[in-house]
Structure formats: structure tokens, C-alpha cells
Amino acid sequence: MSFTIAFYVHHHGSGHLMRTLQIIKSLSDYRIILMGSGLEKTPESDHFELIHLPLDYGETPLTETTSALPEGVHYAPLGLSGIRKRTAMMAHIFEQHYPLLLVVDVSVEVTLLARLSGIPTIVIRQHGQRDDLPHMMAYQSAEVLLAPFPEAMYDQPLDTMLNKTVFTGGFSRFSSRPKVRNVVKNSIAILVGKGGSSIDESLVSEISSQATDYTLHVIGCSGTKNINSNVYWHGHIEDPFELLSSCELIIGNTGHNTVMETASLNKRFIGIPEVRPFNEQVEKALSITGRTGIEIVYPADLASQNWNEIIQRLLLQLPDWQGITDDEALDKAATVIISTGKRLFEN
Structure with a gap:
């Protein structure tokens, strides 16, 4: 049984999208769906289908309510049409393109929505103190946690999710390019x-x-x-x-x-x-x-x-980046994604 690989890309900053576009290059044999907000400048490609989700902020949420933010999520305002529309769009994708594996970079709420929809996820790990309840729920619900940096950059030995974390080593959009020697002094x-x-x-x-x-x-x-x-x-x-x-x-x-x-x-x-x-x-x-x-x-x-x-x-010093990047990082990430999908859908 073949499967589709979808990526959810968070809109804050440019890092999530750049990272995703690099990983996608190593998944040329699979159908790819790329979805998120603020992707208008993302170039169209024959390699992936681009889904533009509406923004989930910028409106006035309901205020006359007795409910509090549930402890298991980071962001869940009531009454926003953008949230209703994007949730409906993602649920439609989950139903129409199953079997589907979702790579989330990053969102606790999207990870949990996928799990509640019966969709397996791979969650991209980031640095920071992410041992709060929402992160733990998302991490527990994921099949794999993918860390796009080396384990040497991670110093949380008591992390209960290390056993399901794969450290690929670092990579960037410049990783595969030859070093330029014409450095201009000063x-x-x-x-x-x-x-x-x-x-x-x-x-x-x-x-x-x-x-x-x-x-x-x-x-x-x-x-x-x-x-x-x-x-x-x-x-x-x-x-x-x-x-x-x-x-x-x-x-x-x-x-x-x-x-x-x-x-x-x-x-x-x-x-x-x-x-x-x-x-x-x-x-x-x-x-x-x-x-x-x-x-x-x-x-x-x-x-x-x-x-x-x-x-x-x-x-006067030579820069020491030893062990931070890995020439095989993108292949490692692709291998984890493909092997997870095969384990779930092709056995």
C-alpha cells in the first residue's frame, strides 16, 4: 500500500519552511503535500501539492465565556473562523489522502488534531524547555520525534522522550553547496x-x-x-x-x-x-x-x-563547528520518515 507524506509548516519566522523544503528534496519518490499559512511566496513545484491554510489569528475571539484554556494545548481561542476553516481543510486532507503520514513542524494542536483523526505523525523537535503538558501530549502521540541537530547539542538527559527521538545532525539550504574561497577581508x-x-x-x-x-x-x-x-x-x-x-x-x-x-x-x-x-x-x-x-x-x-x-x-580564531552539521542529515531524516510510513502502511 503506497502512502502520502504531508508536512504542516508553522508560519512564525522562515525556519520551519526552509527546513521542510530541504527535507522534501530527499523524498522524490513519494507524493508530498505541503500545508500551512503564509506560504504565498513558496514557489510552486511538481514535487509537492501546496495547500494554503487560512490564518488562525487576527480576529476577535469570544469573550463572554466561562471556559479557560485547556491545560493540554497552547493555543485554542474560541470563535475564530480561521481555526474552523483550517481545521476543516486539514480534516478533509486526512480523509481524502489516507493512508497519510503527517510531519509536523511545529504545532501541538495540529499534532493532536491528526491523532484524533487517526493520522500518525512525526514531530520535529526544537530546542527549549518543552516538558510542559501540551508538548508531552503531542510527543506521546507521535510515532517519532525528529531532531534536526546532533545529540551533542541537546543537554536534557532526563528527557523521557529521548527513546523515540532521532537526531539527524544539522543541515541547512547551504549544506550541499561547495565552499566559496573568495572571502573578502574585513x-x-x-x-x-x-x-x-x-x-x-x-x-x-x-x-x-x-x-x-x-x-x-x-x-x-x-x-x-x-x-x-x-x-x-x-x-x-x-x-x-x-x-x-x-x-x-x-x-x-x-x-x-x-x-x-x-x-x-x-x-x-x-x-x-x-x-x-x-x-x-x-x-x-x-x-x-x-x-x-x-x-x-x-x-x-x-x-x-x-x-x-x-x-x-x-x-584571530578558527571557527569550531565540528559535529554540528552532518552531510547525511537529510538522508537520515528522509529514511526515518519513509521507514515509519512503511512500518505503518506496508506491512
Whole structure:
């Protein structure tokens, strides 16, 4: 019996979608459905069917109610049409395309909806303190937990879900590309992610004013004013591989994609952990703290840094990303997904 593989992609930031698109490339022999909100800019492909789900926020929920948020979920407002519509659409997909295996990146509620619909799931694990009841319910209901990073980056030995977790090692959209050798001396990339960042014009101005011997390439946003002559605003770049490869050092938040892309490029890194649910970026920052060529600066300490001194010190070090990425990570992820589907549907 053949089966369909569906992916649910969370809309916050760009990391979930980028990760999913990389995994899909290794599943060319299977029918793929990709569903989520905010996927309008995702290019159409013959390899997967794209399902646009309505947003589940932006409306006014019911307020005259005596009910409280159930302890087993993170998000369940009452009365939102977007939730009703997206739930109906997903239930329809579950019914129409069965046998189906759902890979969830990420949502407790979608994982539990699939389980209540009789659909097996694989849940993508993330860093952070995720031992709360909703996460435990979702993890318990999943067939497999897939961690897109090495076990060496995970420091929770008492985790009761380790026995069903598969660590693939890290990967990024740059993993399979050849290393670029034309590095430009004293060039620095500053990455501004989509999920909200303390890296703003004020910080760029401060860094550029202190580190006057360096050229700063800001990727991900455009400046509203001229700051210093050593700053170049590039805005959104669809494929920043060449520019990032040419820089000696990358400054960015410690979100999953930024960390894995920097590791794939083997670049020196100044990581700034942002406040995220479940302390995700802080935990990821801690998992790479102490390596040469890597410096972690917390948002509360940004204003007190000697940026010129940090940059000079890091440029004298070789970056140590050993063991973070794995050339076979995508194949490992695909193997887990395929073997799970075969175990369930082809025996």
C-alpha cells in the first residue's frame, strides 16, 4: 500500500519552511503535500501539492465565556473562523489522502488534531524547555520525534522522550553547496531574521561606529537612513549564499536556521539569543557556547559591548563547528520518515 507524506509548516519566522523544503528534496519518490499559512511566496513545484491554510489569528475571539484554556494545548481561542476553516481543510486532507503520514513542524494542536483523526505523525523537535503538558501530549502521540541537530547539542538527559527521538545532525539550504574561497577581508554579514530581532538600525549604527575598519553587509532588512559609509543595506535576498560566503564573520540571532547556515558555511559567529517561547534561542546559544570563533552576546548586554574588540578577537580564531552539521542529515531524516510510513502502511 503506497502512502502520502504531508508536512504542516508553522508560519512564525522562515525556519520551519526552509527546513521542510530541504527535507522534501530527499523524498522524490513519494507524493508530498505541503500545508500551512503564509506560504504565498513558496514557489510552486511538481514535487509537492501546496495547500494554503487560512490564518488562525487576527480576529476577535469570544469573550463572554466561562471556559479557560485547556491545560493540554497552547493555543485554542474560541470563535475564530480561521481555526474552523483550517481545521476543516486539514480534516478533509486526512480523509481524502489516507493512508497519510503527517510531519509536523511545529504545532501541538495540529499534532493532536491528526491523532484524533487517526493520522500518525512525526514531530520535529526544537530546542527549549518543552516538558510542559501540551508538548508531552503531542510527543506521546507521535510515532517519532525528529531532531534536526546532533545529540551533542541537546543537554536534557532526563528527557523521557529521548527513546523515540532521532537526531539527524544539522543541515541547512547551504549544506550541499561547495565552499566559496573568495572571502573578502574585513567583511561582516549581519543577518536580521523574520521572527523579530533586537538587531536594528541602532545596533548596526553602534557596531559600524566602533568597528570602522570593517564593512558591514546587512541582510534581511533595509535601513531608513544612512548611518555610516561602511554599512550596506541589502534588504531581503532570496539566496544570500554568495554574500555570506564572502564574509569573514556573521552576526545574527541564534535561531535554528541562522545557526545551521553559519555552521554549514564554517563562519565565525556572534550569536544574539532572542526571547522566544520555551527559551528556544537561549538553549541553542548555550549548546554552542565555548567553541572557538563563536561569541554569544545576550540582548541585555548589547549596549555595553566593545564590538571592535570582539570582532578582532574572533577573526584571530578558527571557527569550531565540528559535529554540528552532518552531510547525511537529510538522508537520515528522509529514511526515518519513509521507514515509519512503511512500518505503518506496508506491512
